[in-house]
Amino acid sequence: MPKHSNDRLQGTLDLLILKLLDRSGPLHGYGLAQRIHQATADSLRIEEGSLYPALQRMTHEKWLKAQWGTTDTGRKARFYTVTAAGRKQLEEEERRWVTLTEAVNRALRFA
Amino acid sequence: MSPIRRIWNVIRRRRLDDELRQEVDTHLALIEEEERLNGFSAEQARRRALARFGSPMASRERSLEAIVATWVENLCKDFMFAARRLMRSPTFTIAAVLTLALAIGANAAIFAVVHRVILNPLPFADSARVISLEDGMPSRNVPFGFNSLTTQLYYAYLERAHSLESVALYRIEDRALTGQGDPERVLTTRVTPSLASMLRVAPMMGRWFTEAEGVPGGPQVTVLSYGLWTRRYGADPNILGRTVALDGVSTAVVGIMPAWFTFPNTTVDAWTPLPLTRASATDNYSFTGVARLRRGATVAEARAELNRLHIDLERDYPGNGYRQLVAAPATLIEATIGRVSGALWIVLASVGLVLLVACANVANLFLVRSEIRQREVMLRSALGADRSAIARYFLCESVLLSMVGGILGFGLAWGAIRLLVAFGPSNLPRLTEVRLDAVALLFTLGLVMLTAVAFGGLPLLRSTPIAAALRDGGRSGTHGRSRHGTRQLLMGGQVALALVLLVASGLMLRSFQKLRAVNPNFDAASALTFRVGLPPADYPDRAHIVLAHIAIVDELSRVPGAATVSAATCLPLVEGCNQGGALFVDGQAMQPGQQPPIVLRRAVAGGFFETMGMRIVRGRSIARDDVERNEPIAVITESLARVAFAGLDPIGRRVRFGNRPLPSGDGGWLTIAGVVADTPVLALGETRALPQLYMPIFASRQVPLPPRTDAMTFVMKTVVAPAGLTAAARAAVARVDPKLALAQIRTLQELLDRSSSQMAFTMVLIAIAAVVALVLGVVGIYGVMSYIVSQRTSEIGVRLALGAEPRSVAAMILRQGSTVAIAGATVGVVAALAGSRLIASLLYGISPRDPAVFAGTTLLLLLVAALACWLPARRAARLSPLEALRTD
Helix, strand or coil, X not given: XXXXXXXXXXXXXXXXXXXXXXXXXXXXXXXXHHHHHHHCCCCXXXXXXXXXXXXXXXXXXXXEEEEEEECCCCCEEEEEEECHHHHHHHHHHHHHHHHHHHHHHHHHHHC | CCHHHHHHHHHCHHHHHHHHHHHHHHHHHHHHHHHHHCCCCHHHHHHHHHHHHCCHHHHHHHHHHHHHHHHHHHHHHHHXXXXXXXXXXXXXXXXXXXXXXXXXXXXXXXXXXXXXXXXXXXXXXXXXXXXXXXXXXXXXXXXXXXXXXXXXXXXXXXXXXXXXXXXXEEEEEEEXXXXXXXXXXXXXXXXXXXXXXXXXXXXCXXXXXXXXXXXXXXXXXXXXXXXXXXXXXXXXXXXXXXXXXXXXXXXXXXXXXXXXXXXXXXXXXXXXXCCCXXXXXXXXXXXXXEEEECCCCCHHHHHHHHHHHHHHHHHHCCCCCHHHXXXXXXXXXXXXXXHHHHHHHHHHHHHHHHHHHHHXXXXXXXXXXXXXXXXXXXXXXXXXXXXXXXXXXXXXXXXXXXHHHHHHXXXXXXXXXXXXXXXXXXXXXXXXXXXXXXXXXXXXXXXXXXXXXXXXXXXXXXCCCHHHXXXXXXXXXXXXXXXXXXXHHHHHHHHXXXXXXXXXXXXXXXXXXXXXXXCCCCCCCXXXXXEEECCCCCCCCHHHHHHHHHHHHHHHHCCCCEEEEEEECCCCCCCCXXXXXXXXXXXXXXXXXXXXXXXXXXXXXXXXXXXXXXXXXXXXXXXXXXXXXXXXXXXXXXXXXXXXXXXXXXXXXXXXXXXXXXCCCCCCCEEEEEEECCCCCCCCCCCCCCCEEEEEXXXXXXXXXXXXXXXXXXXXXXXXXXXHHHHHHHHHHHHHCCCCCEEEEEXXXXXXXHCCHHHHHHHHHHHHHHHHHHHHXXXXXXHHHHHHHXXXXXXXXXXXHCCCCHHHHHHHHHHHHHHHHHHHHHHHHHHHHHHHHHHXXXXXXXXXXXXXXXXXXXXXXXXXXXXXXXHHHHHHHCCCHHHHHHCC
């Protein structure tokens, strides 16, 4: 059973990370933060430091794989990629998200 | 995450930390680059980066905490659950905790004593090189331990022994301390000034003696012990330079020694210089010597060298008997604790065995408990709990139990040490310094961990595979053979250990009885003794001294309740007043190679033998008119008669200490008038009697090398309880001279008791250990048998329903229990036979394999074990078949 599935906020961050990493390929923490800003058109501002506990946890759950590499500017950084288990988790999270947002939208429309 | 991986993570914490730091640093640097491109200064970019990132430290810590916190949290939870489970079965918990507390407490207390007394007996720097200058006299059957020296030997060692770096001589004396407060007898030690530098000690305040103070006619100075300074002078910081009166001689206080310095024993009150000169060296054996080995020299080298010196001395002082002295120096550590260390190690081993019994007991309780909860454990493992989770489940309980037991035990040890210090024999060095320190705490903690693993690990060792457990763990079945096996093994082990301890305490008890049955050859009943010393300032010569002693005897005789009164320079079984020398017989020429015997000399008032109840075996005793008529007679002990006269009649023969006449030209001979039975000199049950010679106190004025008579011990035979006469005796002495003080007030019976006190102490400790082991063992047997009966209730019900006799059911249970008890006892007897020679050195007059003791203790144990089995067996027999069948 996937953990944290009931914790929506955390689940949202996990969903975002999985989705962006899945689409872009290996990224380090800074790159990932950039992508989140771009993808959400800067409307979702997160503390970039808070990515790391999430990345650690997800690596631990074996949804992500971390590998040391070098950035364009020659700095050592850890690059994260989505694993097969991560992809399954992504599908699950996406399905839940759709269900949840549909339910909330419906409620908002008919309230 | 598996626990191993979790522990690995904690160990790896640093590495994790470094990796994360690197990652975060890269991230921060990248933001800074971006912000600088946006046109911010380096400083602004840095601040913006930190703001965007949030606190990097916080972020790093949070990730790490997640890992460590869950581990700690789980551990706490495990312990809390364990505590809750234990609270739910209070009987088990209390029994286990008390058992452990008792055993751990006993071990902690005895360890604290051993640690202080044996492992750290001497508080002096480099004390391994300090030796006690002892001799043996093989020709007199004294192999070692003769610790008296003459000043002639001292100077020979001082000047010629290359293996010795320094030598010091001392003599314990009790003297009167007067001025400021009541007169008091204090124990002073006269020492050569070399003592402090030899032992590497320095006064806490003031200074030690100079060499110039150690010669005759030197200034009168003293160094006080910390005890005397605080007790009598209220730790007055201005005491230095003040004068006190020792034996009426005003003496300047020049120093105070630290509290831990109690050489040569714990009762010493003050030190004064021992005035010696080379020219006045004598062959009077009245000093004790200590020396420091030169760096690199061994005790064996010193022994060889001192023996060569003894042979040389024979040339310098022909006929003085130095040849018969065989140097047997021992390190001071050995000399101080040699006699007691064996006893203490054995006591420590005994309480160690008690701890084993306690562990076995708790392990058994634990097994029973774990079996009752077998289904719970099975359920857990069926639900996927791995072995380590089950291990945690049990270990948490055992650790918790031992911890609580350890804390209680530490409290018990604290109390026990107070008792030990209060009742311990005075010859245990540093006993009063024994306390529970960090080392004892560590030892206790170690014990706690050891016991926790010992009994907590047991259910794990035999944790069965699930399938077997399911098959076996049905509610009403009889338990598997293996499980009963473990329990019975533990039960048998307890029986064996308890028997070993019972045998040891039985042997000690018999030895003690034998020692107490030794005839001391004097009558200790209703007699009061005390010592009175006369200060040389008021009593300048022997005539004055002797008249004062006679006057005191006369005054004491008039005390109502006193039957007879006499006095001697030294009583049997008293240390510190023995003086000896070589004895020569008139007209008996020394054959070459023959040595004069070393004889202890005493001076007595009239009627001493009658007052002490000592038996005259030949001739007559020393009567009051012998003393008054100044009769130069002597009474010798039977052993001296044997040694010096080889079976011939000694009555009428003349003897003298030293082989020179008095300076006046008088021969100084004493005529032997009688022979008295031997009395023990230092200890009851001495392997060989030491020869002694008694002379009237007046006669002591006119012989060479007379015994010191300035202090004498008075003996009052009373017709009332002797202790009640103390005040009257003090008043009587005060009528002779109000400045005189009484010291060492005790009854002869106390003197006799004291000489067996160390054996009594050891015996009581081992007996306590044995009784505790026996009680724990019996409780263990009873517990196991009761449990077996309760487990077999339905089986017994079936048997009874099918017509089994209650008697045969009881016999069946009894048989099961006694088989184990007998097996345990057999192992115990074998172990005791093998181990009892270890305590042979503590025994007196009994073989370490005494059959009566072995038979008696084994019988006692088996009887008690049978009783412990019989109670559950009777319960089994009284079961009603209906109820028994319904229990499941």
